[in-house]
């Protein structure tokens with residue numbers, strides 16, 4: 001879709017951890033805007049990844065925005081550690097936060113941008129009470145926990161609904177979409193209202209990541 005530049009956030013989940021620096025440089029040189037860091041605790045999601053120490057290492061290698069997605073229970077316990085480690089924006093799950101409003105204010109009080117993510121089965125309407133306080137919403141288009149899953153088509157309607165909601169409540173809100181985004185479906189995701197695409201497999205496993213980045217950013 002020529003004419004609109006979408007933010008691209010390669011997901012660290014699909015990076016080469018035997019040479020993380022090279023993966024980050026690949027993303028930055030391909031024109032990526034954010035480095036998406038998937039933090040999983042083995043409780044909120046059935047997988048475990050990494051903590052603030054890796055964020056600190058990633059931050060040292062790049063000037064891209066460090067976009068940290070906390071797929072962990074009771075994230076308030078660790079938010080400060082992730083901001084100190086270099087996260088520019090921190091996204092928590094609505095489903096993991098009993099006091100979501102307080103958590104959002106806490107992230108912002110630390111000087112980071114605040115995001116909320118919702119799982120595929122969670123309705124967009126639940127975001128309404130906090131939408132005006134948010135910098136971004138991360139709509140999950142797969143059930144969180146693993147890279148390489150198939151895009152759940154129902155996510156398109158949720159992007160459209162959120163796009164309509166933000167017009168009224170928070171026009172500056174960034175809509176990010178995460179999971180199963182590919183070169184084939186990105187045009188539809190962007191047309192529905194997404195501003196940022198999280199791409200693990202579609203970027204890091206592409207035959208030509210630079211070409212893939214152009215497509216995912218809506219430049220081709």
Ligand SMILES: O=C(CO)[C@H](O)[C@H](O)COP(=O)(O)O
Pocket residue numbers: 011013014036038069142143144145146147148149178179180181198199200201202
């Ligand atoms: O949050 C995630 C999984 O929980 C990942 O960011 C997401 O799945 C991206 O990977 P892919 O593009 O391969 O689907």
